[in-house]
Amino acid sequence: MKAVVIGASVGAVEALSAILPPLPADYPLPILAVVHIPPDRSSVLVTLFASKCQMAVKEAEDKELIRPGTVYFAPADYHLLVEQNGTLSLSADAPVYFSRPSINVLFESASDAYREELIAIVLSGTNSDGAEGLNAVCEAGGTAIVQDLASSLGCEMPEAAMAACPAAKQLSLEAIKEFLMEAAYVEGVS
Amino acid sequence: MSIKTEDIEIQLLLEAIYLKYNYDFRKYARASIKRRLTRAKESLRCSSFSMLQDRILHDPAVFPPLLSYLTVQVSEMFRDPEYFKAIREQVIPYLKTFPSLKVWVAGCSHGEEVYSLAILFREEGLEKRTLYYGTDINYQALEIAEKGIYPLDQIALFTENHRRSGGKSSLSDYYTAGYGSAVFDKSLRERIVFSNHSLVSDAVFAEVHLISCRNVLIYFDRDVQDRAVGLFEEALAYRGFLGLGSKETLRHSKYVNSLEDFVKEEKIYRKRDVA
Numbered sequence: 001m002k003a004v005v006i007g008a009s010v011g012a013v014e015a016l017s018a019i020l021p022p023l024p025a026d027y028p029l030p031i032l033a034v035v036h037i038p039p040d041r042s043s044v045l046v047t048l049f050a051s052k053c054q055m056a057v058k059e060a061e062d063k064e065l066i067r068p069g070t071v072y073f074a075p076a077d078y079h080l081l082v083e084q085n086g087t088l089s090l091s092a093d094a095p096v097y098f099s100r101p102s103i104n105v106l107f108e109s110a111s112d113a114y115r116e117e118l119i120a121i122v123l124s125g126t127n128s129d130g131a132e133g134l135n136a137v138c139e140a141g142g143t144a145i146v147q148d149l150a151s152s153l154g155c156e157m158p159e160a161a162m163a164a165c166p167a168a169k170q171l172s173l174e175a176i177k178e179f180l181m182e183a184a185y186v187e188g189v190s
Numbered sequence: 191m192s193i194k195t196e197d198i199e200i201q202l203l204l205e206a207i208y209l210k211y212n213y214d215f216r217k218y219a220r221a222s223i224k225r226r227l228t229r230a231k232e233s234l235r236c237s238s239f240s241m242l243q244d245r246i247l248h249d250p251a252v253f254p255p256l257l258s259y260l261t262v263q264v265s266e267m268f269r270d271p272e273y274f275k276a277i278r279e280q281v282i283p284y285l286k287t288f289p290s291l292k293v294w295v296a297g298c299s300h301g302e303e304v305y306s307l308a309i310l311f312r313e314e315g316l317e318k319r320t321l322y323y324g325t326d327i328n329y330q331a332l333e334i335a336e337k338g339i340y341p342l343d344q345i346a347l348f349t350e351n352h353r354r355s356g357g358k359s360s361l362s363d364y365y366t367a368g369y370g371s372a373v374f375d376k377s378l379r380e381r382i383v384f385s386n387h388s389l390v391s392d393a394v395f396a397e398v399h400l401i402s403c404r405n406v407l408i409y410f411d412r413d414v415q416d417r418a419v420g421l422f423e424e425a426l427a428y429r430g431f432l433g434l435g436s437k438e439t440l441r442h443s444k445y446v447n448s449l450e451d452f453v454k455e456e457k458i459y460r461k462r463d464v465a
Contacts, residue, residue, distance in 0.1 A: 081221035
């Protein structure tokens with residue numbers, strides 16, 4: 001596996017708090033996250049998770065080289081994309097399904113760059129962003145994961161993702177965390 | 191990993207666009223370009239990028255819509271009000287010391303930012319001594335900019351942005367509403383020149399005191415970013431100002447030593463004093 005992408009909206013903080021803090025500082029994969037958050041609250045996520053996580057946590061910067069052991073959050077009001085050369089790009093293109101950053105935009109570009117070596121996770125939320133992106137990940141042979149409804153504060157996003165990508169694994173937050181550990185260490189890193 | 195067929199097609203398509211129409215997107219950040227081309231391909235009902243290439247090579251009428259997909263930026267008047275507030279409160283006092291001023295909005299798209307600055311400069315009493323350049327590579331966007339007509343449903347947002355930027359007048363002083371549109375006052379346009387200019391291939395055309403180029407550099411690769419910033423550095427008058435988008439930085443630029451932070455949090459830089 002080469003990278004993990006995560007998309008979340010309503011209920012994001014609760015869900016991410018169960019997944020990210022247990023991962024070790026030297027977790028061998030980069031984690032790229034799009035969370036829908038109002039533009040004026042952009043740095044809150046980074047501050048919050050930097051204090052909770054063992055991995056490095058930062059806001060994604062344009063043209064930055066993607067490094068393992070780091071969690072990157074998309075800045076508010078910009079799309080986050082993965083380039084084929086392993087760097088990040090930002091874009092101020094129009095919102096996609098009313099979302100900027102858009103989970104679909106991150107997932108589709110990451111899927112294009114990492115193909116089957118990508119893990120994509122759709123967490124809690126109350127819109128359908130991420131569904132098309134998760135489908136693109138499935139089609140490229142990547143691993144698709146969706147948070148189970150029982151633990152989701154917002155069920156629409158996981159439901160839409162499952163509908164678009166029925167092959168996705170639907171897991172509890174605990175199981176997602178376990179999966180991330182196993183995928184990174186058991187299957188080895190290419 | 192071997193290169194995907196689709197990526198070969200995109201490379202060839204960009205080459206074709208360059209050779210046939212002289213628009214150079216080859217050094218743009220590829221992921222965004224690919225997204226935009228994918229949308230263009232779907233809307234122009236082509237089953238592959240090769241088919242799109244065939245169409246633009248043999249049917250020039252297909253190029254203008256494709257160009258719009260490749261270049262159109264979404265913007266607002268007084269987008270990021272804090273940026274305009276910083277210009278108003280921190281840059282304007284310096285600009286007031288010049289007898290004549292030139293302002294360049296690079297990548298102006300539909301012109302919202304040029305009109306925003308023209309309004310701001312009028313409020314600050316600098317209008318009569320200032321000439322504004324709005325440049326873009328999309329001539330269709332420039333035609334819209336020339337007209338200064340925006341959808342009425344955007345006006346509430348523009349008005350709120352203007353107010354938050356420290357606006358000293360009412361935005362409604364500058365436009366007439368009718369038929370679902372807001373038509374901006376022709377007098378604002380008297381000192382604005384909209385013109386075709388490419389940061390990828392053209393040269394400096396004037397000495398300017400303030401350049402605003404926001405959310406344009408993120409679409410370029412590192413080399414073209416450097417070229418564009420090089421143009422800005424060359425175009426700026428002694429101790430002139432450069433404003434970038436809120437997530438753009440000169441930190442990794444070749445010209446990092448030629449321009450210094452002026453209002454760091456708003457990405458406003460100032461040309462250094464070099465002996």
